Amino acid sequence: METKKSSRANLENKRFLFVEVGLAVSLALVLMAFQSGSSTRTTAVLPEEFAEVIAEDDIPVTMDTPPAPPAAPVFFSDVIDIVTDEIPLDDDFVSFDESTIEVPVMDYIEAPVEEEVDEEPVVFVAVEEKPRFNGGDANEFGRWVAQHLDYPEMARSNGVQGKVILSFVIAKDGSLTDVKVLRGVDSSLDKEAVRVVTGSPKWTPGKQRDRAVPVSYTFPVIFQLK
Secondary structure, eight states: OOOOOOTTTOGGGGHHHHHHHHHHHHHHHHHHHHHOOSSOOOOOOOOGGGGGGSOGGGSOOOOOOOOOOOOOOOOOOOOOOOOOOOOOOOTTOOOOOGGGOOOOOOOOOOOOOOOOOOOOOOOBSSOSBOOBBTTBOHHHHHHHHHHHOOOOHHHHHTTOOEEEEEEEEEOTTSOEEEEEEEEOSOHHHHHHHHHHHHTOOOOBOEEETTEEEOEEEEEEEEEOOO
């Protein structure tokens, strides 16, 4: 026996109605999504049979600007390119032949050698070790002077006598230098005293801290008639 369906129970007659209702609901949801300004979005789950009705062009797509790509690293090459120097020369360029260049030769003049001037040595009056004459003291030198004096005849005839005070320096080599008359008696007697003392043999020089040093001396030469 064949089963018969009534026209009310047959859903095929209401299919277009359901499609229209689904389209209306979909459009309403899309409009609500565009009008909503909040960050919260309403997700509507539609039946599978109405999913194909929504057009893809109706949904806006937002894309963020991608960041700029990083700068490419710079690499330095170790290869050295040798470039030939082929620069064209002007016609006005003049080349010089080294063989034709004359260099003046000046005579060598030796610079004068400056003489070294020794500083004047310090003359001592008192030293640790006194100068010695012929191994003796000043009295030994006095006896030597008396033996070598020649009494001037003019002074002898005039009866002139007295004591001539001399000063001299016994140098580091023992020689007598800088003989002067500190107090004279007569010009003839003064000259004779200077002559004899200047001709003195070398002394043993005086020493200070085991070093020979110049020493100043004051010495009387006595002229006495007998």
